[in-house]
Amino acid sequence: MADQHTILLVGESNVGKTHYGAQFLKRLMVKACALQMRGAPTNLEAFTTALGCLTEGRATDHTPASNYVESVWPIRDDSGRSADLVWPDYGGEQVRNLVTERRIPPTWRERTVQATDWVVLIRLHSLRSEEDLFSRPLQTFAAVAAQNEHAAFEPSDQARIIELLQMLLYLAQSSLDRPLHKPRLTILLSCWDELRTAELPPDLLAARLPMFWAFVRSNWSSPSVIGLSALEKALSKTDPDADYAIRGPEEFGYVILPNGERSNDITLPIRRLMAEAT
Numbered sequence: 462m463a464d465q466h467t468i469l470l471v472g473e474s475n476v477g478k479t480h481y482g483a484q485f486l487k488r489l490m491v492k493a494c495a496l497q498m499r500g501a502p503t504n505l506e507a508f509t510t511a512l513g514c515l516t517e518g519r520a521t522d523h524t525p526a527s528n529y530v531e532s533v534w535p536i537r538d539d540s541g542r543s544a545d546l547v548w549p550d551y552g553g554e555q556v557r558n559l560v561t562e563r564r565i566p567p568t569w570r571e572r573t574v575q576a577t578d579w580v581v582l583i584r585l586h587s588l589r590s591e592e593d594l595f596s597r598p599l600q601t602f603a604a605v606a607a608q609n610e611h612a613a614f615e616p617s618d619q620a621r622i623i624e625l626l627q628m629l630l631y632l633a634q635s636s637l638d639r640p641l642h643k644p645r646l647t648i649l650l651s652c653w654d655e656l657r658t659a660e661l662p663p664d665l666l667a668a669r670l671p672m673f674w675a676f677v678r679s680n681w682s683s684p685s686v687i688g689l690s691a692l693e694k695a696l697s698k699t700d701p702d703a704d705y706a707i708r709g710p711e712e713f714g715y716v717i718l719p720n721g722e723r724s725n726d727i728t729l730p731i732r733r734l735m736a737e738a739t
């Protein structure tokens with residue numbers, strides 16, 4: 462019997478969900494990874510456009526805000542464990558709306574309860590870094606505060622992501638009395654190539670989003686933080702990248718494991734989840 466791994470893949474718009482899904486699927490198709498397809502995948506439509514673009518060396522479009530599709534990939538790992546991977550693709554605005562509207566549509570409620578693993582994508586490069594007394598003189602703060610007196614309050618990017626996880630934990634009815642083992646949490650720092658850093662992924666997260674990292678560590682027993690570059694470099698939507706077109710998209714992309722080890726197998730974050738499942 463195959464385990465069912467339903468992944469709650471959480472990421473706001475533009476973090477790289479669709480490109481990761483397409484690159485993951487491509488790896489499975491050309492058998493260039495530790496995981497193997499052991500049957501026919503279903504609902505690949507969500508990724509066919511992206512796969513086509515990547516084969517030509519181009520980036521694909523933003524997913525329409527209201528889209529939500531789940532694709533099921535029957536897989537086996539190199540030690541014979543089987544799983545049905547339920548991989549969603551959707552417009553990231555839906556995630557942002559959960560927090561801003563403070564309303565959870567029934568479909569998202571169900572997904573949260575059913576998921577065995579939560580994978581959260583965070584693109585550090587596009588988050589606003591917080592301004593505080595350590596980075597700015599006090600006067601600049603006072604001036605900005607006066608200017609914004611009537612502006613609506615907006616939480617910081619960091620606070621918004623914490624709020625999102627709080628809402629999901631509440632929905633999943635997780636008891637926080639003890640550090641959580643289930644659902645397991647994997648944080649993928651996406652578009653790692655943009656960050657041009659040699660730091661370890663958990664260290665970078667702790668330095669850039671300290672409040673978020675403290676929240677995660679106080680609630681989960683062993684969260685994983687992995688750097689992910691699904692594309693390895695920025696691609697244009699219009700100008701095809703020659704290397705991609707010649708060598709194939711499966712030759713690009715890598716992950717940085719928590720200990721700093723680099724691997725070209727971008728399916729490893731999921732392989733690790735399968736190995737931990739008991």
Ligand SMILES: Nc1nc2c(ncn2[C@@H]2O[C@H](COP(=O)(O)OP(=O)(O)OP(=O)(O)O)[C@@H](O)[C@H]2O)c(=O)[nH]1
Pocket residue numbers: 472473474475476477478479480481520521522523524525551552553554651652653654655689690691692693694695696
């Ligand atoms: N440099 C770099 N850019 C990437 C990588 N992965 C994705 N991108 C770019 O990031 C942008 C967003 O990627 P998508 O996969 O469309 O993001 P998404 O999360 O699906 O966004 P929505 O569909 O709006 O929810 C695109 O312009 C991609 O080309 C990567 O590994 N490195």
Ligand SMILES: [Mg+2]
Pocket residue numbers: 478479480522523524550551552553
């Ligand atoms: Mg998308």
